[in-house]
Amino acid sequence: MHPLVNIAVSAARTAGNFISRSIDRVDTLTIESKGRNDFVTQVDRSAEAEIIKVIRKAYPQHAVLGEETGASGDNEVVWIIDPLDGTTNFLHGLPHFAVSIGIQVRGKLEHGVIYAPSTQDLYIATRGGGATLNNRKIRGSTAKELDSALIGTGIPIKPELLDAYLPMLKTIASNSAGIRRAGSAALDLAYVAAGRLDGFFELGLKPWDMAAGIVLVQEAGGTVTELYDPRGDVMKTGHILAAPHKLHAQLSDALRGAAQPIVPASE
Numbered sequence: 001m002h003p004l005v006n007i008a009v010s011a012a013r014t015a016g017n018f019i020s021r022s023i024d025r026v027d028t029l030t031i032e033s034k035g036r037n038d039f040v041t042q043v044d045r046s047a048e049a050e051i052i053k054v055i056r057k058a059y060p061q062h063a064v065l066g067e068e069t070g071a072s073g074d075n076e077v078v079w080i081i082d083p084l085d086g087t088t089n090f091l092h093g094l095p096h097f098a099v100s101i102g103i104q105v106r107g108k109l110e111h112g113v114i115y116a117p118s119t120q121d122l123y124i125a126t127r128g129g130g131a132t133l134n135n136r137k138i139r140g141s142t143a144k145e146l147d148s149a150l151i152g153t154g155i156p157i158k159p160e161l162l163d164a165y166l167p168m169l170k171t172i173a174s175n176s177a178g179i180r181r182a183g184s185a186a187l188d189l190a191y192v193a194a195g196r197l198d199g200f201f202e203l204g205l206k207p208w209d210m211a212a213g214i215v216l217v218q219e220a221g222g223t224v225t226e227l228y229d230p231r232g233d234v235m236k237t238g239h240i241l242a243a244p245h246k247l248h249a250q251l252s253d254a255l256r257g258a259a260q261p262i263v264p265a266s267e
């Protein structure tokens with residue numbers, strides 16, 4: 001295992017164990033709202049602090065981009081962290097959430113670790129080294145046709161994204177085998193890597209939702225693109241489409257055919 005991945009796994013497990021211990025006291029947590037339907041608790045913050053502690057101990061000079069603490073440090077290695085992806089699920093006692101740690105080296109995503117504490121599933125990918133789930137190699141699904149594919153998605157909250165999104169949802173709902181909205185983008189991507197979902201799309205994600213999952217999907221033989229512009233930078237826009245190679249073009253055509261421009265709400 002690459003030394004960076006070793007540390008990422010240790011950090012993800014530490015945070016994951018902390019989150020698992022905290023689920024019994026969800027009732028006692030103070031829930032703050034960062035925006036409409038965007039909640040954060042002390043568990044999110046403490047989990048991120050635990051992760052950063054593990055990273056800093058091993059690599060004090062590395063940079064970090066964390067959902068809760070933002071960007072810190074200036075280095076060619078950047079750790080991109082979502083300490084708890086699926087906070088809304090966590091708050092409702094729905095055991096579907098994950099710790100996500102992606103590692104970028106000189107601007108390129110190189111490693112991804114996603115850990116789901118409830119199932120103890122550990123997903124790891126390193127560029128050029130393949131992807132694993134609990135130490136076994138994984139590949140994306142062999143689905144070739146949209147009409148038999150199960151597609152994961154996330155439903156945006158922002159009105160301008162929702163307007164653009166709903167026609168896409170309609171197209172995929174009418175032309176696929178089904179849609180799942182499970183509530184953790186990191187796990188959605190991990191599931192595409194593991195072949196549990198045949199594809200995934202969402203608008204307006206943040207770098208920490210996607211970083212680790214992108215490496216996982218790519219190393220499992222899948223394709224990840226910017227949904228509106230396949231040559232665009234998905235880490236910048238957050239509009240993501242991930243699917244196995246053979247299904248990607250079909251999904252992309254269907255989504256882009258239905259896509260509406262995103263019109264920012266006027267002030």
Ligand code: IPD
Pocket residue numbers: 038039082084085086087088154155182183184185186202204205209
């Ligand atoms: C959210 C989850 C959700 C996605 C949202 C994300 P959080 O992350 O990944 O599935 O639809 O866009 O913000 O807030 O639970 O870390």
Ligand code: CA
Pocket residue numbers: 082084085086185208209
């Ligand atoms: Ca997230």
Ligand code: CA
Pocket residue numbers: 044067082083084085086087
């Ligand atoms: Ca989060």
